[in-house]
Amino acid sequence: MASRTNRRGRTPQPPDGIRRRRLPMRLLLPLLVLAALMAMLMLRGYTHSEILADHRVRPAASSDRVPEQILKGGPVIDARSGRTETLDVPDHRLVLTFDDGPDPEWTPKVLDVLKKHDAHGVFFVTGTMASRHPDLVRRMVDEGHEVGLHTFNHPDLSYQSKKRIDWELSQNQLAISGAAGIRTSLFRPPYSSFADAMDNKSWPVTEYIGSRGYITVVNNTDSEDWRKPGVDEIIRRATPKGGHGAIVLMHDSGGDRHQTVEALDRFLPQMQERGYEFDNLTEALGAPSAHSQVTGVDLWKGKAWVFLVQASDNITAVLVVGLAIIGFLVISRFVLMLVLSGAHARRVRRRGFSWGPPVTEPVSVLVPAYNEAKCIENTVRSLMASEHPIEILVIDDGSTDGTARIVEAMGLPNVRVIRQLNAGKPAALNRGLANARYDIIVMMDGDTVFESATVRELVQPFGDPRVGAVAGNAKVGNRDSLIGAWQHIEYVMGFNLDRRMYDMLRCMPTIPGAVGAFRRTALERVGGMSEDTLAEDTDITMAMHRDGWRVVYAEKARAWTEAPETVQQLWSQRYRWSYGTMQAIWKHRKALVESGPSGRFGRVGLPLVSLFMVVAPLLAPLIDVFLLYGLIFGPTQKTIVAWLGVLAIQAVCAAYAFRLDRERMTHLISLPLQQILYRQLMYVVLLQSWITALTGGRLRWQKLRRTGVVEAPGGPAPRERRPVG
Numbered sequence: 001m002a003s004r005t006n007r008r009g010r011t012p013q014p015p016d017g018i019r020r021r022r023l024p025m026r027l028l029l030p031l032l033v034l035a036a037l038m039a040m041l042m043l044r045g046y047t048h049s050e051i052l053a054d055h056r057v058r059p060a061a062s063s064d065r066v067p068e069q070i071l072k073g074g075p076v077i078d079a080r081s082g083r084t085e086t087l088d089v090p091d092h093r094l095v096l097t098f099d100d101g102p103d104p105e106w107t108p109k110v111l112d113v114l115k116k117h118d119a120h121g122v123f124f125v126t127g128t129m130a131s132r133h134p135d136l137v138r139r140m141v142d143e144g145h146e147v148g149l150h151t152f153n154h155p156d157l158s159y160q161s162k163k164r165i166d167w168e169l170s171q172n173q174l175a176i177s178g179a180a181g182i183r184t185s186l187f188r189p190p191y192s193s194f195a196d197a198m199d200n201k202s203w204p205v206t207e208y209i210g211s212r213g214y215i216t217v218v219n220n221t222d223s224e225d226w227r228k229p230g231v232d233e234i235i236r237r238a239t240p241k242g243g244h245g246a247i248v249l250m251h252d253s254g255g256d257r258h259q260t261v262e263a264l265d266r267f268l269p270q271m272q273e274r275g276y277e278f279d280n281l282t283e284a285l286g287a288p289s290a291h292s293q294v295t296g297v298d299l300w301k302g303k304a305w306v307f308l309v310q311a312s313d314n315i316t317a318v319l320v321v322g323l324a325i326i327g328f329l330v331i332s333r334f335v336l337m338l339v340l341s342g343a344h345a346r347r348v349r350r351r352g353f354s355w356g357p358p359v360t361e362p363v364s365v366l367v368p369a370y371n372e373a374k375c376i377e378n379t380v381r382s383l384m385a386s387e388h389p390i391e392i393l394v395i396d397d398g399s400t401d402g403t404a405r406i407v408e409a410m411g412l413p414n415v416r417v418i419r420q421l422n423a424g425k426p427a428a429l430n431r432g433l434a435n436a437r438y439d440i441i442v443m444m445d446g447d448t449v450f451e452s453a454t455v456r457e458l459v460q461p462f463g464d465p466r467v468g469a470v471a472g473n474a475k476v477g478n479r480d481s482l483i484g485a486w487q488h489i490e491y492v493m494g495f496n497l498d499r500r501m502y503d504m505l506r507c508m509p510t511i512p513g514a515v516g517a518f519r520r521t522a523l524e525r526v527g528g529m530s531e532d533t534l535a536e537d538t539d540i541t542m543a544m545h546r547d548g549w550r551v552v553y554a555e556k557a558r559a560w561t562e563a564p565e566t567v568q569q570l571w572s573q574r575y576r577w578s579y580g581t582m583q584a585i586w587k588h589r590k591a592l593v594e595s596g597p598s599g600r601f602g603r604v605g606l607p608l609v610s611l612f613m614v615v616a617p618l619l620a621p622l623i624d625v626f627l628l629y630g631l632i633f634g635p636t637q638k639t640i641v642a643w644l645g646v647l648a649i650q651a652v653c654a655a656y657a658f659r660l661d662r663e664r665m666t667h668l669i670s671l672p673l674q675q676i677l678y679r680q681l682m683y684v685v686l687l688q689s690w691i692t693a694l695t696g697g698r699l700r701w702q703k704l705r706r707t708g709v710v711e712a713p714g715g716p717a718p719r720e721r722r723p724v725g
Helices: 025-047 106-116 127-132 134-142 162-180 202-211 231-238 258-273 281-285 296-349 376-384 403-410 425-435 454-463 482-505 520-525 536-546 567-587 589-593 596-619 622-633 636-660 665-694
Strands: 076-078 085-087 093-099 121-125 146-149 182-184 215-217 246-251 291-293 363-369 390-397 415-420 440-443 448-450 467-476 516-519 550-561
Touching: 025 127, 025 296, 025 622, 076 202, 093 106, 093 281, 106 134, 106 258, 121 127, 121 134, 121 162, 127 134, 127 162, 127 296, 134 146, 134 162, 146 162, 146 182, 162 182, 162 202, 162 296, 202 215, 231 258, 246 258, 296 482, 296 550, 296 596, 296 622, 296 636, 363 376, 363 425, 363 454, 376 390, 376 403, 376 448, 390 403, 390 425, 403 415, 415 425, 425 536, 440 454, 440 520, 454 467, 454 516, 454 550, 467 482, 467 536, 482 550, 482 567, 482 596, 482 636, 482 665, 516 520, 516 536, 536 550, 536 567, 536 596, 567 589, 567 596, 567 665, 589 596, 596 665, 622 636, 622 665, 636 665
Parallel strands: 093 121, 093 246, 121 146, 363 390, 363 440, 390 415, 467 550
Antiparallel strands: 076 085, 076 215, 182 291, 440 516, 448 550, 467 516
16 A cells, blocks of 8 residues: 555644644553553452462461460450450350451352351451452441451561561551441451460561551461361361350351351351350450441542452453453454465366456556655566556656656656646546556556566456456565564465455455556446545445455465565554554445445445454454463463464464465564564554544555665566557
């Protein structure tokens, strides 16, 4: 597709002294979306203990520096204001405590059993789980249970600094405040046990926790339900001896807790019949509630935190669904391409295949050119070597570099130069069409060269009277650089393999501007080349389908085009392509509800083009986003295997496409790097196009810089060519 300048003239620029550089909204919005997405993923990783989590557990240490009254005391340890006191639960009082929740599956069942038997307990919740399931924390408080801190990320605090301990406590409180509007003074250390298990590493932490205003609650009766020993064994271990009171340790999270739920449903009525009461901790101790209301800024900070965590989880869930969708679409597209492109190759390559009677009459070749001084001579000389009789019309679209003079100075027979003021590529092509002598029109770009057989191969499908347009095989001529090699892979795999598939489905979306042919009557019936979109080649192709013409692919009609050689040029070109394609889809949207050939294209072609060319590429980078996330936060091995699996599928398709096009496989060496870098560039371009479309922005025609290095295989074209008689 050739590029053009702004057909409405240059935008006035302010003087250099007062020029302000602003980041365009179409660039700013993608950056903001990317930053927000990364922030949400990081928050999700943090609240799922994938970031900043420390799973180390310190082995037992000496306890010679732990006060004796602590080692021999009760499970409630009050070290506030320098005190060293412990408390026991009175006889016939049981305080059921549940660690590590709230869990969306098991915590509601535990709460249901407690409510059924009119029992209260204490839930020591982690900040990560409370942030993700605030409704369960709210239910605990509303139903009369107490809530305690169990840190945010469940680390062994004996390994942590005071700063990290403060962070764990404050984040845990923040989550509880946001979920239920309260603060709590109860705390249970992760990996804690009985009071007599306190040692020289855990006791300083307990003292520090007390200095921050918290009461530490351990236990003196461990149900060991986490071992899943069976319902009877859980009940036996949870039952205190001799009618004594106890703080019983259970879990409502951390895995399958169905034994815990069943044990509770039997344990509660059994113990109530024996005279036991099930209270929360402060009820059992006859103390003021451990909860205090949170108001003002602290309350809103908590609510904001919970909202952001919920948003991060929801966004991640949507991304996972998007990843599943893109995975299905990518695999489906690859399967379709492999099956249908193979069928296309077998059909056109079988012995005796022909489109109809050989097409031998002369054709008109239109070459729209704007500032193509470096390329135009190679382009015209390649046409003069054509094996098919042609006339050549170079339409100079207001060039300022002497393009028209170069062609005229060549003095070649059967070559006409038509000059016009700069009006854009569609206007140039329509001007050429009006001056063409023949009924078959070949269109090419001014930076493209044809092989000697290209025109002949391109026009043979017109032997079938149903064919209105033919797409040729566009190839990258300057493929020696890395960015050129990436585009070469894209052209062979992404464009030409696609065209084989779309040919078989009879819904090819684009006749490439670099090499395409049309029946004059078909062009005139649809009104010629339109200026309604920036992708006039896609627009005219869709119009052909809607008018009932067949559009086919001629694999042997090879053209060599000069691809962009810098990221900026590539960005400009693909931005225009993407935006123009969206414009064309929108322009022809009525085909969805029409009948006949237009309706068939609307209900088959438009959805496929929208899905594979607009929606799927926008979601494709999710593969790389989750690759990066998985590499950093895990599971690393599964992530690498999954990404390599996707790459292997793409490599198979690319190799198959290269084999069909008889290309050397050596260029596929850069495929992995292309998937990491090139795809991201295409994603940002497409996202920018979406934003331009949604915000009603206007995109200008742009001219890419050319070097004129592309020649047809076999060297430069001969200087002379026999004119058409």
